[in-house]
Amino acid sequence: MEQALLLAYPQSALAGRSARPYKLMIGTHSDAPITIPSDSGDEFVTSLPWTSTRLSLSMLILSLIASAQTAEQRTARYFDSVRNQPGLLLAFLHDMPKGGDLHNHLDGAIYAEDLIDFAASDNLCVDRTTSQLIAPPCDSCEKYTAKPEIRCAYGDHVLYNQIIDAWSMRNWRPGDESGHDHFFATFDKFSLASHGHTAEAMATILNRAAREQVQYVEFMRTGDGGGPGRLAAQLGWNDDLDKMRQGLLDAGLREIAAAASKSLAETEARARAEMKCDTSQPKPGCGVTVRFLYQALRALPREAVFAQLLLGFELASSDPRVVGLNLVQPEDWYTPIHDFHGHMAMLDYLHTVYPSVHISLHAGEIAAGMVKPEDLTYHIRESVERGHAERIGHGAAIMLEKDPIGLMKEMAARDVLVEINLTSNDQILGISGDDHPLPVYIRYGVPVAISTDDQGVARSDMTHEYLRAAENYHFPYTGLKRMTRQSLQHSFLSGESLWATTSRVFRPVVACASDRMGSEKPSVPCARFLKSSDRAREQWKLEAAFAVFEKKF
Numbered sequence: 001m002e003q004a005l006l007l008a009y010p011q012s013a014l015a016g017r018s019a020r021p022y023k024l025m026i027g028t029h030s031d032a033p034i035t036i037p038s039d040s041g042d043e044f045v046t047s048l049p050w051t052s053t054r055l056s057l058s059m060l061i062l063s064l065i066a067s068a069q070t071a072e073q074r075t076a077r078y079f080d081s082v083r084n085q086p087g088l089l090l091a092f093l094h095d096m097p098k099g100g101d102l103h104n105h106l107d108g109a110i111y112a113e114d115l116i117d118f119a120a121s122d123n124l125c126v127d128r129t130t131s132q133l134i135a136p137p138c139d140s141c142e143k144y145t146a147k148p149e150i151r152c153a154y155g156d157h158v159l160y161n162q163i164i165d166a167w168s169m170r171n172w173r174p175g176d177e178s179g180h181d182h183f184f185a186t187f188d189k190f191s192l193a194s195h196g197h198t199a200e201a202m203a204t205i206l207n208r209a210a211r212e213q214v215q216y217v218e219f220m221r222t223g224d225g226g227g228p229g230r231l232a233a234q235l236g237w238n239d240d241l242d243k244m245r246q247g248l249l250d251a252g253l254r255e256i257a258a259a260a261s262k263s264l265a266e267t268e269a270r271a272r273a274e275m276k277c278d279t280s281q282p283k284p285g286c287g288v289t290v291r292f293l294y295q296a297l298r299a300l301p302r303e304a305v306f307a308q309l310l311l312g313f314e315l316a317s318s319d320p321r322v323v324g325l326n327l328v329q330p331e332d333w334y335t336p337i338h339d340f341h342g343h344m345a346m347l348d349y350l351h352t353v354y355p356s357v358h359i360s361l362h363a364g365e366i367a368a369g370m371v372k373p374e375d376l377t378y379h380i381r382e383s384v385e386r387g388h389a390e391r392i393g394h395g396a397a398i399m400l401e402k403d404p405i406g407l408m409k410e411m412a413a414r415d416v417l418v419e420i421n422l423t424s425n426d427q428i429l430g431i432s433g434d435d436h437p438l439p440v441y442i443r444y445g446v447p448v449a450i451s452t453d454d455q456g457v458a459r460s461d462m463t464h465e466y467l468r469a470a471e472n473y474h475f476p477y478t479g480l481k482r483m484t485r486q487s488l489q490h491s492f493l494s495g496e497s498l499w500a501t502t503s504r505v506f507r508p509v510v511a512c513a514s515d516r517m518g519s520e521k522p523s524v525p526c527a528r529f530l531k532s533s534d535r536a537r538e539q540w541k542l543e544a545a546f547a548v549f550e551k552k553f
Contacts, residue, residue: 071547071550071551071553072477072478072481072546072550074550074553075477075549075550075552075553076476076477076478077553078092078553079092079476079477080476080477083470083474086471089467089470089471090463090467093463093466093467093470093480094212094213094463095213095549095552096213096466096480096484096549097213097215097484097542097545097546097549098212098213098214098215098450098462098463098466098484098487099214099215099216099449099484099485099486099487099488099542100214100215100216100217100218100449100487100488100491100538101209101214101216101217101218101451101452101462101487102218102360102391102417102419102449102451102487102490102491103218103220103360103393103419103421103451103452103453104205104217104218104219104220104451104452104453104455105219105220105295105328105453105454106198106201106202106205106219106220106221107187107191107194107201107221107454108186108187108453108454108455108456108457108458109201109205109219109452109454109455109456110194110201110204110205110456111168111204111456111459112163112164112167112168112170112190112456113164114200114201114204114456115167115190115193115194115456116150116153116160116163116164116193118193118194118196118197118200118201119133119150119190119192119193120149120150120151120154121197122192122193122196123136123138123149123151124136124138124149124150124192124193125137125138125139125147125148125149125150126147126148126149126150126153126159126163127146127147128144128145128146128147128148128159129146130166130189131162131163131166131167131189132188132189133150133189133190133191133192133193134147134192135192136149138150140152141155141156143156150163166186166189167186167189167190167457168186168456168457168458168459169182169183169427169457169458169459170459172427179427179428179429179430180330180332180370180428180429183424183427183428183454183457183458184330184428186457187457198221198223198267198271199267199268199270199271199273199274200271200274202219202267202268202271202274202290203271203274203275203283203285205217205219205285206271206275206284206285206286206288206290207275207283207284207285208285208461209285209288209462210283210284210285210286210287210288211284212461212462212463213545213549214288214462215287215288215289215538215541215542215545216288216289216290216291216487216488216491216493216538217288217289217290217291218290218291218292218293218323218324218491218492219290219291219292219293220292220293220295220326220328221292221293221294221295222294222295222296222297222308223260223263223264223267223294224256224260224294224308224311225256225259225260225263227253227256227259227260227311228248228253228256228304228307228308228310228311229300229304229307229308231248231251231252231253231256231307232248232301232303232304232306232307233301233303233304234251235247235248235251235303236303237301237302237303237306241306241345241346241349241350242349244303244306245306245310245350245353248306248307248310249310253307253310253311253314254314256311257311257314257315257318257319260311260315261315261318261319261321261322264292264319264321264322265321268290268321272286289493289538290321291321291322291323291491291492291493292321292322292323293322293323293324293325293326293360293492294308294311294312294315294316294322294324294325294326295312295325295326295327295328296308296309296311296312296325296326296327296328297328297329298327298328298329298331298335298336298339298343299329299330299333299335299336300335301335302339302342302343305327305339305343305346306346309325309327309343309346309347309350310350312324312325312357313325313350313353313354313357316354316357316358317354317356317357320494323358323491323492323493323494324357324358324359324360324492325357325358325359325360326359326360326361326362326393327343327347327361327362327387328362329362330365331362331363331364331365331366331371331379332366332370332371337371337375340378340379340382341382343387344382344383344386344387345386347359347361347386347387347388348386348387348388351388358390358492359387359388359389359390359391360389360390360391360392360393360419360492361383361387361389361391361392361393362392362393362394363379363380363382363383363387363389363392363393363394363395364379364380364392364394364395364396364397364398364401365393365394365396365397365425365428365429366379366396366397366429367396367397367429367430367431368397368400370429376397376400376401377400377401377402378401378402379397379401380392380395380397380398380401380407381401381402381407384407384410384411384414384416389416390416390417390490390492391416391417391418391419391490392411392416392417392418392419393418393419393421394418394419394420394421394424394425395418395419395420395437395441396425396429396431396436396437398437398440398441399437399440405444408440408441408444408445408446409444409445411444411446412444412445412446412447415447415490416446416447417446417447417448417449417486417489417490418441418446418447418448418449419448419449419451420438420448420449420450420451420465420469420483421451421452421453421465422436422438422450422465422468422469422472423452423453423455423458423460423464423465423468424453424454424457424458424460427458432468432472433472436472438469438473439473442479445503447486447489447490447502448483448486449483449484449486449487449490450462450465450466450469450483450484450487451465451487452465466480469483481546482506484542485499485502485506485539485542486502488535488538488539488542489502489539491535491538493534493535493538494533494534494535495532495533495534495535495536495537496509496529496532496533496535496536497509497533497535497536497539498512498517498530498533498535498536498539498540498543499539509529509536511523511525511526511528511529512525512526512529512530516547517540517543517544517547518540518541518542518543518544518545518546518547519544520544522540
């Protein structure tokens with residue numbers, strides 16, 4: 001009796017779920033069937049006599065195996081095939097959907113070349129020695145003048161390159177100045193240019209984000225005109241935070257919040273005009289969803305920090321574009337170290353007054369030797385437990401915290417995400433490769449997302465942040481995809497998540513459980529759910545982008 005080959009195909013793969021391997025069996029019946037899936041998901045049955053040529057059989061088996069793989073599995077195989085080919089890997093990561101950038105300082109995201117253009121349009125001067133911007137009048141463009149017009153740099157390549165190097169990490173090398181000091185010194189040098197060009201900066205950054213498949217950005221920005229600090233200086237400090245809050249509100253803080261909201265609306269409108277969003281030829285950045293985090297400056301006097309935090313809570317409660325707040329500036333400076341516990345007490349109090357306001361905090365952007373050993377042991381834990389942080393920015397010093405394993409388990413249980421900034425952690429802290437805790441966070445179930453931090457100062461972008469993750473830690477494609485999904489899962493967008501569970505696998509909510517994720521025409525219950533949630537709509541958009549991307553492979 002003639003033998004035949006039987007291939008059992010897992011029906012689950014046809015529904016877009018992970019397929020189990022083929023089961024190959026040699027039968028003894030001449031009519032032994034082979035079940036073969038079609039592209040439509042239907043099955044048809046045929047039989048292949050064992051006496052057929054080996055070549056035909058091999059080709060059929062390979063064809064069937066290829067067809068049985070999901071789009072995600074085929075994409076993952078291609079990713080693995082180019083992992084050691086830097087050019088192809090970079091091209092893959094550039095085109096890969098990247099979800100949201102949750103840690104993006106607007107001022108630090110501007111490249112120095114753009115800042116020079118902004119400064120030139122404002123007729124600013126530059127100190128030839130320090131590269132710091134100065135208000136006019138300026139000296140002439142002759143060589144060796146002390147403070148030439150910055151536009152002189154257009155005709156002086158030495159000056160032009162000197163400014164770019166001074167305003168960024170380009171060409172920085174360890175020496176007399178640490179990476180930390182050079183990085184943070186850049187902001188004072190170019191600040192005169194950045195303050196008056198926020199709309200142009202936003203447009204530039206959003207266009208870049210769109211070109212590298214970033215669909216959502218949360219910009220950190222202060223934008224309060226210095227009002228909270230002036231108000232706090234007039235009123236002074238009060239140990240009774242409830243009375244201090246009321247005093248600030250009575251003295252006009254809500255009016256400052258209203259003015260800040262008005263200014264933000266005008267800035268956003270100018271950015272959209274810059275991108276030609278309401279024309280027939282909009283620029284790519286028009287498709288990027290934008291929200292803002294108010295950033296308070298932790299190096300200011302304590303009364304000013306409290307006033308800024310209060311403004312942040314007020315803005316996030318009244319302006320839907322402001323979805324939360326953050327504390328910024330280096331953790332190792334004197335005031336941030338000295339007042340750290342006090343800042344957490346402020347947040348703890350304000351959280352009780354405004355419990356629905358989202359909080360993300362810089363914590364653990366610090367390294368051994370930068371401060372006393374005992375000052376390395378509590379920043380992340382206290383930010384989570386007393387500061388009520390739902391996300392931690394950087395978290396690079398987690399292993400220096402007291403009971404770091406217990407802390408990571410706690411963060412996983414609380415679903416606290418860490419915003420991972422690989423390039424700036426390397427440049428500022430000297431932490432990279434095996435010294436970086438990214439794989440450790442993942443090992444203990446802490447959600448993570450890749451972000452850019454200050455991409456202009458760092459001379460990086462989101463694609464190269466993903467490249468660092470892929471090259472340094474050998475994450476599979478599915479690992480990078482998980483981080484991308486986590487970025488929107490932990491965004492501060494309003495509304496419920498598309499995902500009912502995310503711990504091991506991403507499973508959709510009941511309303512969308514029967515739908516193909518990201519489809520153009522969701523079911524009526526799913527469409528109704530998506531309409532009710534900004535977050536879910538962005539997540540659906542991401543799934544649609546993944547579907548298009550993975551079809552290429």
